Amino acid sequence: MKIVSGMRPTGRLHLGHYFGVIKNWLKLEDQHQCYFFIADWHALTNKYKDTKNLQEDIKQMIIDWLACGINPEKSTLFIQSGVKEHAELSLLFSMITPKSWLELNPSYKDLKFNLYYQYLRDFLLGKQIKIIQTPPPKPFKEALKEADGKSKSKIFEEYLREIFHRAFYSQKGIDFKGLKETLLKFGLNKKIVEEAVKNLEEGDVGKDIDTLGFLAYPVLQAADILIYKAEAVPVGEDQLPHIELTREIARRFNSLYEQIFPEPEAMLTEEAKLPGLDGRKMSKSYNNAIYLSDEEQIVNEKVLSMKTDPQRIRKTDKGNPDVCPVFDYHKIFTDDSTRADIDKKCRNAEIGCVDCKKILAKNLNRFLEPIREKRKEIEKDLDKYYQIFIEGTKKAHLEASQNMKKVRKAMNLFNIE
């Protein structure tokens, strides 16, 4: 099967990228004809203001892909902006894509939701002391009392998310007034709530993505996929609406002009649960990531700083591995019998968190060491490895330009090549 998948260049890859994407690619390239690309145009959809690190980010991505073992003998590796036909096809698709398909695209709305919500949460949690001191209303208070294995801020986040969800997805657009009133009902400090909501309503949050490029990026994605007539795309659950949109665009094109594009299937990727150091999703922007290139000492320090079971304050407290991010890592990096032993000892307060983390750091470093070594080897002769991507880009271009000729012909456009 022909498969296309890309990654935005965001700098060095972290473990979340490895277990969310790369591990799957390594499997796929053994069984399918794969096209993997660095999506530098997509990086511009929300980072167009500052592109000074773009080349460096692309370089780091090249190094990481190859150091992880992505094999140019098996897959075509290329850089999106080197194949201009992606942009041409995206333009042509934009002519036939109703605007409402994009505005209703749930991931566009969800991304906006996340940006706004993150701002609100960080602002309010930044003033956490005042929030906790303010007497909360009954249900919130009960939840705090019953908090089992969750920190107070986690409980607060859950409530806040629910409140904001209601305000954001209200039929009238974002209901800022309702949001403010509900937050005040929850007993939060009036001045802080007013400031947070005012900033959301009048500030710059989310403004960076109010662009045509951002709204239309699923159209560019459709072009990235269809220009190679891909039959399948590996995706996480949150990306499913984009694939559906790609299929709809393919259908529309085929029915308007000529049967050129297949309707690609979504290949659901199973993601291992690997939270960031603070228990949230691992992300560069949260500053909570372990990078594939982190040196041994850095990994040791990062693992020691990881959040654990929040209820376990002293070594003599019994712990609960089910709510501990460190244990999520043991599930991946530690062998079964050692992990079972840690589980038992943690629950009986027979192992301290520092010792538990030291075991993890050792195992994690064992996993990362070959990648670090390979990275160093690549860095010594970077031009040679860049060449792999130049060749891959030429190969992708050849195929894309042949397919574009068919598209231009089907649409009765001027064929320059």
Ligand code: SF4
């Ligand atoms: S002993 Fe390990 S699994 Fe248990 S709470 Fe501490 S870090 Fe988590």
